[in-house]
Amino acid sequence: MNPNIPKTDRKRVVIVGAGFGGLKLAKRLSRRKEFQVVLINRHNYHEFQPLYYQVATAGLEANSILFPLRAVFGNCKNVHIRVTVVTGVRPADKTVDTELGPITYDYLVIATGADTNFFNMKNIVEKALPMKSVSEAIALRNRLLQNFEDALSVETEEEKNGLMDFVVVGGGPTGVELCGTLAEMRKTVLPRDYPELNFKMMDIYLIESGGELLGPMSKQSQDHSLKYLQDLGVNVRLNTRVKDFDGETVYMVDGSTLRTNNLIWAAGVKANPLNGLPPEVIGRGGRITVNRYSQVTGFTDVFAIGDVALMTEEKWPNGHPQIAQPAIQQGKHLAKNLIHWIKGEQPEEFTYRDLGTMATIGRGLAVVDLPFLHFGGFFAWLTWLFVHLMNILGVKNRLFIFLNWMWNYLTYNNSLRLIIRQKLPEGNLNAMQEKLSDQLEVTKT
Amino acid sequence: MNPNIPKTDRKRVVIVGAGFGGLKLAKRLSRRKEFQVVLINRHNYHEFQPLYYQVATAGLEANSILFPLRAVFGNCKNVHIRVTVVTGVRPADKTVDTELGPITYDYLVIATGADTNFFNMKNIVEKALPMKSVSEAIALRNRLLQNFEDALSVETEEEKNGLMDFVVVGGGPTGVELCGTLAEMRKTVLPRDYPELNFKMMDIYLIESGGELLGPMSKQSQDHSLKYLQDLGVNVRLNTRVKDFDGETVYMVDGSTLRTNNLIWAAGVKANPLNGLPPEVIGRGGRITVNRYSQVTGFTDVFAIGDVALMTEEKWPNGHPQIAQPAIQQGKHLAKNLIHWIKGEQPEEFTYRDLGTMATIGRGLAVVDLPFLHFGGFFAWLTWLFVHLMNILGVKNRLFIFLNWMWNYLTYNNSLRLIIRQKLPEGNLNAMQEKLSDQLEVTKT
Incomplete structure (x- = not known):
């Protein structure tokens, strides 16, 4: 196997992880002539994490909260998607190692997110x-x-x-x-x-x-x-x-x-840093310490954004909350700074804009905290629906989720009550065994 | 484990398999006071088999062609659904054995369908x-x-x-x-x-x-x-x-x-008869020979319908085609006859009404054979869409499939290009190993 990324004159940005942060960054760079983008993700889709619980309770189908990565970048010749697992990074060689083989980078962006924290139990x-x-x-x-x-x-x-x-x-x-x-x-x-x-x-x-x-x-x-x-x-x-x-x-x-x-x-969650980073950059909760330019401490060409990054601001002495907004904002911001750097311009410091938080509790019930207004009840629930719908990737997913929600609301019927067990393709038993033992390893990388 | 089917004065009809035939029969008996219906199926859903190929090619989500059985019989107190596997039948004891334990019957209906025929290769x-x-x-x-x-x-x-x-x-x-x-x-x-x-x-x-x-x-x-x-x-x-x-x-x-x-x-396919039936009732393709009342040869209280049944008519000397229509018609017909029997009335012989066959080839292309008319092309394709849509169970599935088809047609975009691998719940490795070895056994029962 060989990742087969073609060599070009462009600066190569390798992004590990296609969550909210990595995907946003890749999109912002995808139409820029200065860059070749390599987006590495474990799956061939982006996951809309805030709605997992609705999949778990038969309210939404898994498909509606997933979006195929290749559909995002259809026909983008400067974006190379590789569905594989990164096993480590060798900063001295400007290289990440993947299950497909090594990939060199000019800039490396770690956007690997976080996983469940079992606190070693x-x-x-x-x-x-x-x-x-x-x-x-x-x-x-x-x-x-x-x-x-x-x-x-x-x-x-x-x-x-x-x-x-x-x-x-x-x-x-x-x-x-x-x-x-x-x-x-x-x-x-x-x-x-x-x-x-x-x-x-x-x-x-x-x-x-x-x-x-x-x-x-x-x-x-x-x-x-x-x-x-x-x-x-x-x-x-x-x-x-x-x-x-x-x-x-x-x-x-x-x-x-x-x-x-x-x-x-x-x-709770625990960050997924990469193997091969110096231990002193790993901070609280396994997060990678970065400066206000998202640069990993001690590096100028290695970045971390989103849940895996630990960036402190005066208002956020313990880092930003591990939710979608900081990741999205850091992805956008880093895209701008990379363009600044490549043009020889001054980069800008990142500042998190807290747009508010919300949670839904049940049918017609939610709580919403906006910066200057807190409210609950039915109107909060409508706000929650609207904000989540607008953040879903893809017009079709948005339409289908909207219809599902209306359907469930009107009929009181979580209609996806299906116990679907996958049949394994041959040769997968080993992979399954590996996965099971993965689950047992508390520290994931 | 114990199937826990309550004892009542009603005649108990045990139906094995919730495909087109078994489900139709169960629905027809579900509101009749004379019967207690036990519907046994391997999964908790009915599968709309004609559209598997669209799931395989990312055109439809699996969920839209599946329908939860319990949603069909919500609040029906005389229907008992058990999600389990039937391991055999003991006609002398009027009992089927399941992985949950034995269940006795007054009438047994075998509607177990057919599976892939690998011709022992x-x-x-x-x-x-x-x-x-x-x-x-x-x-x-x-x-x-x-x-x-x-x-x-x-x-x-x-x-x-x-x-x-x-x-x-x-x-x-x-x-x-x-x-x-x-x-x-x-x-x-x-x-x-x-x-x-x-x-x-x-x-x-x-x-x-x-x-x-x-x-x-x-x-x-x-x-x-x-x-x-x-x-x-x-x-x-x-x-x-x-x-x-x-x-x-x-x-x-x-x-x-x-x-x-x-x-x-x-x-090709091969029928799934039950263990415990006398070998002489197993005919061509593993199908169970039945008379025109769907009674298994030599029995008055054991029936077979659909793909698994081999009923011959003058027009169908090798049995009916193994598609949805004969199963649906036999399910309906057997419901009528069971009611006749219980009232002491004469049963009626089954006659297959061939409503036609059709197949779709691609975007806007299909062929349709009606009894007195054969046609192809775009109008055949619309006919195909309409007939399949009308036969899907559930208003919501129908709506979602319709929207999916329209979407795919307008955008040339099979949008479900997702490689979803299920994580295994603990303890399932053994089950998976069993499944793998199941796949290797050519003869399934």
Whole structure:
């Protein structure tokens, strides 16, 4: 194998990762004659991460939140997409190593994002359900639905309880949105699908180690979301830490336990830096320390943007929040600076513009914090829908998601209740075994 | 585990398989007070088989051709759906054995359909790509797209050719439709996605052992479809039989060979009868011989309908074609007869009403045989679209498929070009290993 990137006179920008930041940067550079862009991604699609939870709860199909990378850059001759995994970087040789072979760079941009942080708890790595990729979201959907099928056939009430109860760890947007949707399903579609089951048995717990939900949001939004969830019948436990899970029981640090087969882990993320960077550039949460030009500490030709980058500003002493906006803004900004550099102009320092944060809790319920206005309820929910819809890539995905949402809203029907198990193409068993052992390695690179 | 089907005074009808026949029958019995219906299916959804090829070629999302069974029978208290595999039948005990445990019946209906027939060729079982389930269609899509990704990185032209060429075996509707779509993609979306590849290198072969394509259709439709495919640049080889495939080369009985990594096998089907039936009831193609009341030879309480049943009429001495219509009509008819029997009335003999057959070849091209009219071209294509759309289960699926088709037609863009690999939930490695060995067993039950 050979990456086969043609040699040209242009400056080669190698971008690792096609999330919000990497993709935005690649798009901005794709029509510039000065650059040859090599975009490396593990999958052949961009994932719209904020909606994983809707895939997991049968509200959206996986396809609508994925967008094929090649469709973004159709006919762009200066963009070379390679679907592969980067195994490391050799800054001295200006080279990244990939599973296809080495690729040299003039500028390297690390935009590898973040993955679930299991805080080194081995049992949780093995037995909890994470939700940081679309395949994990599909696996969660399959598990959720299969549980109710199994609940029809188990012999004891205790087993039935274990299958029907859900414990979600982490009171951030993912945990809150997931619990809200599960609670909605418990009221509407599940009793209709399973008239043989008693849904009074289905308990939903949200466990948060801090003193409030939605940590970075306003006090008002935190209080609203707690109230909305409690009204929906979610058992919220604040100031509670999980310490272990054996597949049937969740053990809390305070000694209490919960019986469930389903522990969903949304308790935090950890950055995915690249192998081969000097250890002193790795900061808090595995993030790569960069200056205000996104340059990795000690380098002028290696950059990091988005969740994986740790850039501090006066207002953000611990780095920017690991959400879409900083990544998008850094991608745009770095594109401008690369053009400045190549023209011999002065680069500009990056400043994060906080556009606000929001979370949806259930049908017609959300909380929105804009810089000067906090609000909740139905109008916040419409705002949430609109903002997410506008940020989805591709007119078709936007249309289909909009129709799906309208459909689900009008019919109370998460219609994608499908347990789809993929058949493996031959030769894939080894790959699967590798993937399984990957899941067990807490530190991903 | 225990199937936990409640005991009632009603007559229990156990239906194995929720394809076109089994589902139709279950729906017709679902509102009748005389019956308790147990519907057993391997998956929790009904699959619309005629459109697998569009999933395989990124034109439709898998979700739109699947429909959750529980959504069909929401709130029907006399229907019990069990997602499990039937391992055999014990007619003497009026019992079917499932992976959940035994289930007794008053009436048993076998509607287990058919699967790919590899004609006992071991290498082909292992290395060819079948397309008789939605997971196989998704696997084919992943393979197709991954091939072009790989073609960017291989070292030799020969390897590149092997990845980019496709050989489809079987000139029935599946083979014809697949080749037509691949040829369309070669003209439109693939060169846009992969400007680095030369699509003059991509060859598409359709191999058929008989003397014509679309065997059971009219001479006129056969000739039209051959011409349409040839105009699209498909190499059609009639009267040619494949005898072996080593993963890189296809060997024909006539001694010729074709270099490809991709052999798609659509050469025939073989019925899936149940273990435990007396061997003398298994006829041609593994089908179960039944009388005109769908009763399995020698039984009054065991029935077979659809692809798995071999019912002969004067006009159909070798049984009905293994397509949707006979299954649907037999499902409806058996529902009527079961009601007759339970009321002590005379049952009626089944007579197949041939409504016609059709196949689509490409953008705006199809052939349609109605009982007294054969036509091809754009109007045939519209007819094909309309008939398939009307037969899709569920208003939402219908709407989404319609929009997808319009989108693809207007934009020349099969937009679902996603290589989605599922992450395995823990404990599934064993299940996967079993599945792999299942694939290697030619005779499925």
